[in-house]
Amino acid sequence: MKNKPTMFLILMLAVFLFSSIQTSYSQNETQSQIQGKWIDLTHDFSEETIYWPTADEFKLQSVFEGMTDKGYFYDANNYSAAEHGGTHIDSPIHFSEGKQTVDEIPIENLVGPAVLINVSEKALANPDYLVGIKDFNDWESEHGQIPDGSIVLLNTGYAQFWPDKVKYMGTDKRGPEAVKDLHFPGLDPKAAEWLVQNRSINAIGLDTPSIDYGQSTLFKSHRILFKENIPAFENVANLDKLPPKGAFVIALPMKIKRGSGGPLRIIANIPAE
């Protein structure tokens, strides 16, 4: 079967129009009307996937691969990892007692218009860069107030270094002693406080291992956001392919009951050029 992205998007629009204008579903009426494209914002999981120095890494173990004695091909594996590594979600309970576990986050909070804050020039010049209130103010000066229900994405430029741990997060050492060597950009706790006080966002994400920067020891941005049940997406990919606004994000985590987080598949639809 061939891929027919244009046709699928036409059909998608048809469905949404159907739900909006309450008339009967008509594919013909919406043909040739939509030309958005999908971007995958997800790194794959492999032995190269980046984890916190103290966390168990991703492992894929083959159960069977090849021809069975019944004459058909079969391939299957087992997988294991820590919840917090690779492209993943931090559920609010990760740093905030009693808040949402990953299975409890409403779908409505996992979809929304993307607000893309590009701080890559400053962050690439300083691996300890903190994304600040000024960065949000600058975006709003140009594009208007961050809409309610947005998914705010911070492009630090560090995804280009994946999966080189030294360049991506400052160290490839493992164990508790390596944590002090972590250097990568994150969200200033003052900006986290500003966001929860002044804007009504669905979620926040970035292209580094943690919403708090590498040198954080108290993880205040996590705590400020999660207290308000705003989850964080970490190690997000391909943010350089998104426009400052106009994209729509769908971020679906593995539904682990009582999970503090887990693997996230995050995609964006962007308008045609």
Added chain:
Amino acid sequence: MKNKPTMFLILMLAVFLFSSIQTSYSQNETQSQIQGKWIDLTHDFSEETIYWPTADEFKLQSVFEGMTDKGYFYDANNYSAAEHGGTHIDSPIHFSEGKQTVDEIPIENLVGPAVLINVSEKALANPDYLVGIKDFNDWESEHGQIPDGSIVLLNTGYAQFWPDKVKYMGTDKRGPEAVKDLHFPGLDPKAAEWLVQNRSINAIGLDTPSIDYGQSTLFKSHRILFKENIPAFENVANLDKLPPKGAFVIALPMKIKRGSGGPLRIIANIPAE
């Protein structure tokens, strides 16, 4: 933060309209136009999650939960399982050498309009029920031809028994000897052949452990579909909440490099009543 599903859907429509009519993004123009709602078609992963009798089950192991010596709450776990259990995707390579691994499936093939074939009355009366060509013909007689790019979903009614293994799949025994006791509905290989020859679907899914029925030994429906790179979604939930047509499905698997399948988060948007 409150949930505001209506507003998010309005913004979603705005994005799609933006991409379709090539005018500037305008939230106001699309306010009050869309009222769809999200349905989660995913069972959560826990110690109760149903796996094939021979497959490793899902395990969640606590790494830390409670107050740290730095004065903040922290919660994190490790997870492990076989790829094929719970609500999951079978990637084409699972039964077809050289076909797509789970990370290779294009996003365009994981989204599409839902075609919901309800066979629950017949399947609940017969746990060895095979969804046949007639079931597809009956649906098309009423609703028109299955659109290109559809995600075909088979509602057998068995999701109501989850997580009771005896009722859901005929046995709660484990190990190779239990496989002969599996009884649950699946797709007739003749219907699989009809679908790949006559329709151009994106993917197929159902609310039982396997696209081939419980008594299958040669897994022909898997092999017929996967040879054409059509993936299967298994152990899907909440299909009884979908209309026969008009829903839109987004099915995002964990992006396991070279994976033969894996955990799937699958959601549907349905038109407002």
